[in-house]
Amino acid sequence: MLLLALLLPALAADGPPVPADPLALQPQVRVLDNGLTVLVEPRTRTDSVALHLAYQVGARDERPGELGCAHLFEHLMFEGSANVRTNAFDGWLTAAGGSNNAWTSEDLTAYHMTFPSGALDLALFLESDRMGFLDAGLEDDNVANQRLVVLQERAEGYAQPGGRSWDALSRLTFPPDHPYHHPVIGTVEDVAGFQTEAVRDFWHRHYRSQNAVLALVGNVDPADALERAAHWFADVPDAGPPEPRVTEAAPVEVPAQRDGLIEDDVEERTLYAVWHTVPLGHEDAPALDLLAQILSGGRGTRLDDRLYFRSNLATGSSAFHYGAELAGQMLLVASSPKTPLTRLARVMDAEVARLMRRPPTEAELDRARRALGGWVRDRLEDNASRAELMVDCYRLHGTPDCLGEEMARYDAVTPEDVQRVANQYLGAERRMTLSVVPRGRGGAMPGAVEVELP
Amino acid sequence: MRGWIALLGLWSGLALAEEERAGVDPAEDPDPEVGDAGPDRSGPPDVLPSPLLDLDEPEIHALGPGIEAWYVPVDGVRRVNVYAVVHRGMHDLAGWPTVPAQAMGQAMDVATTRYPADALSTRADLFEVELYSWLGHHSGGVSLSVPAESLGEGVELLGEVLRAPVFPRKDLKRHLRDERVRLTLTGPSSPRAVAHAVTTYAWFPPDHPYGARPDLSALQRISRKEVVDLHAQWLRSGPITLVVTGPVPWEGLSPHLEAVVDGLGAPGEPSESLPVAPPTDSRVLAVDLAGQEQVTLTLRLPAPVQEDDDRVAFELLRYALGGHFLSRLNANLREDKGYTYGARATYHPGRTSGHLTVQVDVAAENLAATVGEIEHEIARLVTEGVTAEELEWAVRARAFAWNETRRTADSTRAFYGQRLLAGERLAQAREREATARALGPEAVAEVAGRWLAADAPRQWVIAGDRGQLSEQLGALGWETQWLDPLAGYQGAFR
Numbered sequence: 001m002l003l004l005a006l007l008l009p010a011l012a013a014d015g016p017p018v019p020a021d022p023l024a025l026q027p028q029v030r031v032l033d034n035g036l037t038v039l040v041e042p043r044t045r046t047d048s049v050a051l052h053l054a055y056q057v058g059a060r061d062e063r064p065g066e067l068g069c070a071h072l073f074e075h076l077m078f079e080g081s082a083n084v085r086t087n088a089f090d091g092w093l094t095a096a097g098g099s100n101n102a103w104t105s106e107d108l109t110a111y112h113m114t115f116p117s118g119a120l121d122l123a124l125f126l127e128s129d130r131m132g133f134l135d136a137g138l139e140d141d142n143v144a145n146q147r148l149v150v151l152q153e154r155a156e157g158y159a160q161p162g163g164r165s166w167d168a169l170s171r172l173t174f175p176p177d178h179p180y181h182h183p184v185i186g187t188v189e190d191v192a193g194f195q196t197e198a199v200r201d202f203w204h205r206h207y208r209s210q211n212a213v214l215a216l217v218g219n220v221d222p223a224d225a226l227e228r229a230a231h232w233f234a235d236v237p238d239a240g241p242p243e244p245r246v247t248e249a250a251p252v253e254v255p256a257q258r259d260g261l262i263e264d265d266v267e268e269r270t271l272y273a274v275w276h277t278v279p280l281g282h283e284d285a286p287a288l289d290l291l292a293q294i295l296s297g298g299r300g301t302r303l304d305d306r307l308y309f310r311s312n313l314a315t316g317s318s319a320f321h322y323g324a325e326l327a328g329q330m331l332l333v334a335s336s337p338k339t340p341l342t343r344l345a346r347v348m349d350a351e352v353a354r355l356m357r358r359p360p361t362e363a364e365l366d367r368a369r370r371a372l373g374g375w376v377r378d379r380l381e382d383n384a385s386r387a388e389l390m391v392d393c394y395r396l397h398g399t400p401d402c403l404g405e406e407m408a409r410y411d412a413v414t415p416e417d418v419q420r421v422a423n424q425y426l427g428a429e430r431r432m433t434l435s436v437v438p439r440g441r442g443g444a445m446p447g448a449v450e451v452e453l454p
Numbered sequence: 455m456r457g458w459i460a461l462l463g464l465w466s467g468l469a470l471a472e473e474e475r476a477g478v479d480p481a482e483d484p485d486p487e488v489g490d491a492g493p494d495r496s497g498p499p500d501v502l503p504s505p506l507l508d509l510d511e512p513e514i515h516a517l518g519p520g521i522e523a524w525y526v527p528v529d530g531v532r533r534v535n536v537y538a539v540v541h542r543g544m545h546d547l548a549g550w551p552t553v554p555a556q557a558m559g560q561a562m563d564v565a566t567t568r569y570p571a572d573a574l575s576t577r578a579d580l581f582e583v584e585l586y587s588w589l590g591h592h593s594g595g596v597s598l599s600v601p602a603e604s605l606g607e608g609v610e611l612l613g614e615v616l617r618a619p620v621f622p623r624k625d626l627k628r629h630l631r632d633e634r635v636r637l638t639l640t641g642p643s644s645p646r647a648v649a650h651a652v653t654t655y656a657w658f659p660p661d662h663p664y665g666a667r668p669d670l671s672a673l674q675r676i677s678r679k680e681v682v683d684l685h686a687q688w689l690r691s692g693p694i695t696l697v698v699t700g701p702v703p704w705e706g707l708s709p710h711l712e713a714v715v716d717g718l719g720a721p722g723e724p725s726e727s728l729p730v731a732p733p734t735d736s737r738v739l740a741v742d743l744a745g746q747e748q749v750t751l752t753l754r755l756p757a758p759v760q761e762d763d764d765r766v767a768f769e770l771l772r773y774a775l776g777g778h779f780l781s782r783l784n785a786n787l788r789e790d791k792g793y794t795y796g797a798r799a800t801y802h803p804g805r806t807s808g809h810l811t812v813q814v815d816v817a818a819e820n821l822a823a824t825v826g827e828i829e830h831e832i833a834r835l836v837t838e839g840v841t842a843e844e845l846e847w848a849v850r851a852r853a854f855a856w857n858e859t860r861r862t863a864d865s866t867r868a869f870y871g872q873r874l875l876a877g878e879r880l881a882q883a884r885e886r887e888a889t890a891r892a893l894g895p896e897a898v899a900e901v902a903g904r905w906l907a908a909d910a911p912r913q914w915v916i917a918g919d920r921g922q923l924s925e926q927l928g929a930l931g932w933e934t935q936w937l938d939p940l941a942g943y944q945g946a947f948r
Contacts, residue, residue, distance in 0.1 A: 045530060094779070121500075125495070129495060299571055363576075
């Protein structure tokens with residue numbers, strides 16, 4: 001979600017001057033001989049450096065029988081490579097005072113580190129070694145162990161109230177042959193069955209220098225950092241382009257069974273109302289993002305007021321527009337221990353219908369823009385967030401400096417645009433629902449069928 | 455996702471002027487490994503250590519009788535932070551946490567005499583103002599974060615919320631309803647929330663203010679007048695400190711801030727923490743969550759308080775035990791055994807009560823084995839101490855966090871705010887870092903022996919399915935006090 005807020009004029013005579021362009025992300029860029037793109041931006045507020053490395057591989061790239069492999073593989077990227085023994089990755093970085101983590105989504109897998117500037121060579125050594133030479137470090141014991149860890153991760157997540165909701169939504173709303181149908185965590189059967197060779201094959205297919213973008217933001221000299229990156233990745237072979245992936249964002253049909261339910265160890269019922277919308281970068285995405293904020297941006301916004309601040313209908317409500325690379329969804333969510341889900345659904349429908357009949361006010365739209373824009377501008381203060389944003393800009397737009405244009409798209413949204421997208425995407429006939437209800441006590445939406453999570 | 459691990463500890467660091475650099479100047483650092491020969495992968499490259507950066511004491515400005523500001527300039531950041539702390543809390547107002555006092559802390563930021571609720575919320579959004587209010591046992595206040603270009607608007611709202619909240623009846627009633635829902639429905643259905651609640655209530659007896667149990671009957675109605683009166687009393691009951699960070703010079707801030715606190719506060723000392731007697735006996739409490747395949751396990755032990763000479767060594771011990779990905783607990787229970795997604799240890803050096811808490815989720819079938827491994831790792835700390843390498847890791851992590859203090863106005867405010875609430879000056883924090891660097895394995899091992907010995911009282915809390923756990927608990931030889939989730943979450947036990 002890439003956003004823009006209007007810059008406010010300086011109001012206090014004693015305040016600092018407003019920056020020329022606080023949205024600018026203008027790193028130095030270099031594409032290495034092996035196809036890895038490296039972005040470097042100096043920021044000397046503190047001594048730290050943030051590294052963000054995204055591989056364009058995610059759950060959507062998994063074949064039948066290897067569901068969950070992208071995420072399992074993310075775990076294995078820390079277990080050692082040709083020149084980094086098991087546990088040394090974390091050990092050496094921790095010894096340097098740094099920290100690291102990673103995450104996997106439907107579309108990509110991202111690795112990030114923060115470390116003192118004096119550990120730059122170490123960070124590049126570690127990333128290059130696992131990019132180029134992971135297979136030499138792949139051991140059956142590590143694969144077996146991380147299978148257990150991933151299955152436990154799934155179990156722990158699912159044991160929390162509502163912990164299965166997101167995965168259930170994917171299975172309900174995307175057809176079985178859609179890349180987003182299966183959860184990122186995979187299935188128990190597939191994860192439990194992963195063997196080392198299959199993992200190695202996954203690495204060969206996807207973890208290639210041409211399939212990755214790396215950013216460094218912090219106390220670095222760009223020219224020096226680029227030279228160091230070129231040095232450390234010099235022996236990482238160019239294995240060619242990655243396995244082709246689906247890039248066409250075809251419209252997603254509403255499933256025939258569009259109301260689902262899961263029973264959970266909860267004391268409240270929760271309703272998720274979902275619509276298929278547009279993928280990341282689509283021309284209608286900004287209007288949909290702003291629509292969600294108009295509905296649920298705190299007190300004084302439509303859905304939050306109707307369900308929570310001006311009534312006792314719900315104990316909580318939210319709306320968000322989630323855009324992934326192949327598809328997007330609008331979600332409205334509300335919970336209550338007493339109010340029937342059908343009543344919550346009627347309120348949601350009524351608020352959507354209001355936006356369909358009449359555009360929001362300029363004041364509502366302005367408030368939504370400022371809220372979302374402020375969030376982006378605050379993120380830009382943080383090295384790690386800047387690194388992530390410029391990698392995403394580069395991946396999706398071919399330039400790291402996309403925020404200005406992206407945010408101009410939000411600035412250009414009119415109230416009529418919001419009304420139009422409400423009518424175009426949020427019709428009642430396109431709505432899907434997931435009911436999360438206490439075990440054995442019913443209360444799901446009529447016609448809802450249980451969603452299985454294998 | 456790989457894990458939860460983040461550096462547990464203070465994020466503190468030194469802000470640099472735009473033209474300065476901290477640590478190594480990379481452009482001047484000769485690197486013999488960069489060249490035409492290709493990378494040398496025979497071992498990890500050397501890491502050039504960063505010096506521990508100097509942090510300045512805050513500028514202290516008097517704003518009135520009993521009122522002062524701690525000002526820390528932070529150049530090149532977007533926001534100004536003002537953390538307005540009244541050094542009086544629930545205990546000072548009412549002796550014990552009470553529903554009106556809790557409601558007061560929650561609802562100060564809802565509406566004011568000038569701005570009804572909707573208008574306040576809208577105005578805050580328009581100027582990107584973030585405000586929240588709180589009231590704890592011994593202090594309370596309002597926190598403001600605002601872009602520097604909207605300083606006037608932000609401080610105006612801060613003043614409104616601090617001085618003139620109106621506590622709308624509807625919002626007070628909603629607060630009660632939300633509390634009832636939390637205490638009776640959502641809280642008890644969350645294994646982690648239940649385990650956390652039981653751990654806290656078991657640590658502090660019900661007749662101690664820190665262990666005060668919720669009174670559901672008191673959550674049925676609330677007197678707005680009582681809340682308003684409490685607020686008026688609180689606001690002028692004790693000293694006030696503003697912790698102020700950001701890119702605006704003091705001269706540009708002071709007129710705004712003086713207006714915020716004019717006529718408020720009262721000279722005096724900050725409210726003092728109450729004595730707490732640490733437990734002397736071990737106990738095991740379990741919460742029956744029928745049907746749960748997972749078990750949430752916490753272990754709490756007494757630990758050094760804030761001013762204890764053993765504190766710094768214990769912080770290093772905690773890091774080695776469960777403070778990072780390769781800490782002993784996580785390396786054992788996750789990386790070696792595959793029992794858990796993450797095991798961790800936290801340490802709270804309170805002024806009058808200190809504790810170490812271990813927390814982990816595992817499959818029910820692995821409960822006994824996990825208990826054994828946790829005790830094994832603690833015992834190893836006692837018998838073997840920590841290695842020099844583990845100590846160095848802990849010190850490096852602390853140094854990095856220290857050096858990150860001035861990353862943003864908010865991180866700076868957090869650091870100095872913690873100093874304020876701990877009643878300490880920066881010099882004491884610096885001294886702790888120096889102590890950490892000087893401690894050797896032997897000294898740390900001694901501390902482990904003093905606090906983590908086998909006979910140190912242990913408080914275990916287990917939340918899971920009784921049917922799956924009873925046998926294992928019996929095999930451990932534990933006398934277990936079983937609770938249902940409601941009783942556990944509400945502290946309805948001794």
